[in-house]
Every structure is written in structure tokens, then in C-alpha cells.
Ligand SMILES: Nc1ncnc2c1ncn2[C@@H]1O[C@H](COP(=O)(O)OP(=O)(O)O)[C@@H](O)[C@H]1O
């Protein structure tokens with residue numbers, strides 16, 4: 372038995388949904404289908420989820436944007452028209468969108484999450500209807516009915532353990548089950564979404580709960596590549612990766628699979644296969660528990676921008692018990708989460724995602740650190756990028772750091788910070804965001 376997730380690009384229009392149907396038809400083991408909201412049809416297009424968010428933001432300030440509203444409705448209407456589905460599906464989708472817009476006025480967070488969920492919900496309604504039309508017995512299964520229970524963290528829900536036993540029962544249901552991705556319900560019955568890209572998480576939760584043999588994740592690339600294909604042209608394909616490697620790479624910038632989606636599948640040891648909806652006969656990439664035989668020690672190189680470095684120095688910091696804790700506690704009290712915190716004898720850096728510490732909060736945080744920790748210097752450097760070199764085999768390999776620093780030198784990129792992950796599965800480099808692509812290209816040449 373398999374759980375299959377189709378991403379936004381795979382359900383972007385009627386033609387893509389036809390391909391999805393052929394893929395489902397080709398393998399009777401494909402029992403539960405998790406779908407995203409219609410994604411980009413071409414590079415300049417806008418994802419339905421982004422349209423819904425923009426619509427919600429306009430409702431918030433009491434000027435509902437009719438143009439965006441019409442665009443959202445037309446995304447669904449065009450698919451319904453082309454697939455010759457019953458018009459009542461469009462009415463259902465529209466009613467849900469209207470109800471979510473109304474909820475925004477009384478409860479902003481719940482309303483926004485409800486509105487965001489309309490994209491995946493609409494796709495699931497349309498796909499299950501189309502499968503039935505093509506004589507593949509199927510039903511739409513709402514996440515509440517499936518048993519996807521989550522924490523009450525709007526826009527960032529986490530799955531609750533209660534879900535898994537419920538989900539196991541889905542095995543007994545007749546026909547193909549079409550489940551909208553990206554959201555679940557609190558135990559009190561409120562709809563809450565996962566973080567962006569969260570349909571991958573739904574797929575993994577359903578796969579773990581149903582204890583299936585394989586979780587297939589269909590997207591728009593033939594495989595996971597060792598670097599982002601937008602940065603290096605036709606990079607090397609990865610046939611196999613471990614859960615740990617994929618989690619590190621996803622976290623550090625491989626947007627092809629959500630980093631939180633690895634955990635449920637990993638706990639149940641369910642292999643994940645990333646495949647291409649536009650080329651379903653390709654092998655794709657397998658994500659498994661055991662380290663595969665591979666040439667070289669590095670599996671992949673991920674990169675991401677949007678970081679800042681909060682740097683503090685204080686003479687004899689090494690003698691001051693609790694300095695690090697106090698610094699991180701100030702950040703905690705200000706609601707700021709951090710990514711890494713490398714330290715030296717008399718100084719410490721805290722790497723933070725830009726949006727966690729907006730400009731307007733900067734002075735207040737600096738002042739607190741100055742006053743409460745009596746530091747000698749404090750500075751915040753924005754526009755930083757991070758590069759993560761990942762590979763399970765790296766812990767026993769000699770010379771990886773040397774090879775990497777040579778690649779940075781060859782690209783004439785200055786390294787601001789180096790951090791060898793404690794797991795020894797990864798090595799991280801902090802550089803200026805503007806140098807990211809040049810550095811990744813040079814590292815690719817050095818390692819692959
Ligand atoms: N290392 C990588 N390997 C493959 N794709 C990657 C990688 N890094 C980033 N990507 C990007 O991820 C995209 C697929 O993810 P996403 O857009 O979320 O797909 P979906 O619409 O299926 O959810 C690819 O088109 C590719 O540009």
C-alpha cells in the first residue's frame with residue numbers, strides 16, 4: 372500500500388490533473404492521495420496559496436480585493452470547466468472561501484488559516500470527482516474525518532500523537548482516498564495549517580499513520596539533485612539519500628521537500644520516493660534509513676539567504692558562567708528563535724533568520740544585551756547567507772573542510788563563519804548573501 376502526495380506544480384491545471392489520474396490508475400497500491408493547492412503553471416504565475424494569502428490580507432484591512440478574489444475562483448473554475456466536472460463543486464469551494472473571509476473579520480488567525488486551506492481543499496474535491504468520473508472509485512476525506520489532529524499553532528501546526536491510530540483505520544476504507552494536504556484540526560475542532568509547503572508533512576503523517584510500504588512524493592523535477600538546479604545547470608541526480616541527510620538539506624534550502632516531513636516517515640521507517648509527475652517512469656530519489664554506497668562523502672550542498680549575525684564580544688566571556696544562557700534567554704523573552712550559536716573565547720555569534728528580528732526591534736534587543744550582559748561590543752550584520760555541505764560519510768573523511776575553503780577561495784568569497792554541526796553530518800558556512808550562487812557553483816565543481 373502507498374501514500375502519494377502531489378505538489379502544487381502537479382495539480383496546477385486540468386492537464387496536470389489528467390497526468391495525476393494516469394499515475395494513480397497505473398498502480399492499484401496507490402491508496403491515499405494527498406494534494407496541494409494549484410501551484411504555478413509557468414514561472415511568472417502565482418500559486419493559489421499566495422493568492423489566498425493576498426486576498427486574506429486585503430480582507431483584514433476591510434478592502435477585499437475583488438481582482439484577486441476573481442483570480443482565485445477562476446483557478447478552480449477553469450479546471451472544473453476543462454475536466455467537465457459538476458458545477459456544484461465550484462459553489463462548494465466558493466462558499467468555503469466566503470466563509471473564511473467572513474471569519475477573518477472576527478478571528479484573524481483562524482480565518483487566515485481557513486482561507487489558506489481552501490486551495491488544497493478545492494483540489495481534493497476536484498480530483499476525487501474526476502477520479503470517479505474516470506471510473507476510479509474514490510472519496511474526498513477531510514483531515515478531521517481522517518484523524519489529522521494538530522497543535523494550536525496557526526500557520527505552524529505540529530501533529531499530535533493521537534492522529535496515528537486514527538489514520539491507521541483509513542486502511543479499511545473502500546476505494547481511493549483523496550485528502551487535502553497542508554492542514555489539520557485541533558482536538559477542539561479548529562482548523563490550523565502547517566507551515567508553508569506543509570502538504571509534504573500531511574503526506575508523511577498519513578503514510579506513517581497508515582503504515583504503508585512507500586510514501587511517493589510527486590513534484591516537477593526528476594529527482595533531488597545534489598545542488599539546487601536553479602543555481603547549477605543540470606546538476607548530478609541523487610539516487611538515494613538518508614532521512615538525516617535529506618532533513619539537513621531541506622532545512623538548509625532544498626525546497627523540494629519540507630524538512631519537517633521527514634520525521635513521521637522516519638519514525639515508521641517508511642521509505643520516501645521523490646518523483647516527477649511529468650516523467651513518472653523515471654526512478655526518482657529514494658530517501659531511506661541506511662547510508663547507500665556512493666562515490667565521495669558529500670551528498671549535497673544546500674544554500675539559503677535571509678539570515679543575520681548578532682555578534683557580541685566581552686573580555687573574559689569564557690570565565691562568566693551562564694553568559695550564553697543569558698544571551699539566548701533575552702532572545703527567548705523577545706520571541707526570537709535562533710539557528711546557530713558558534714562561540715569563541717571572548718565572543719559569540721548568534722545566527723538568526725532575518726524575519727525573526729525585524730529592524731524595528733533591533734535597537735531594543737541590542738540595548739537589553741548591552742545593559743543586562745554588559746558586553747564590550749555588539750553588532751548586527753544582515754544580508755547573510757548560509758551554505759550547508761551535507762553527507763553521512765563526512766564524519767570519517769579527511770580534508771572536506773580544506774576542499775571547501777579552497778572552493779570558496781577560488782570563487783573569491785570571504786567566509787564569515789564556519790560551524791561544523793555536532794552531528795558531523797553537516798558543515799555550515801556563513802557568507803554574504805550576494806555571494807551564495809558563486810560559492811555554490813564553485814563548491815559543486817570541487818565536490819562533484
Ligand atoms: N536540490 C534540489 N533538487 C531538486 N529540486 C530542488 C532542489 N532545490 C530546490 N529545488 C526546487 O524545488 C522545486 C520543487 O519543489 P516545489 O516547488 O515545492 O514543488 P511542488 O509544486 O511539487 O510542491 C523544483 O522545481 C526545484 O526548483
Ligand SMILES: N[C@@H](CC(=O)OP(=O)(O)O)C(=O)O
Pocket residue numbers: 377378379380407408410418420421490552553566567568569570571
Ligand atoms: N499550498 C501550500 C502547501 C504546499 O505544500 O504547497 P506546495 O506543494 O506547492 O509546495 C503552500 O504553498 O505553502
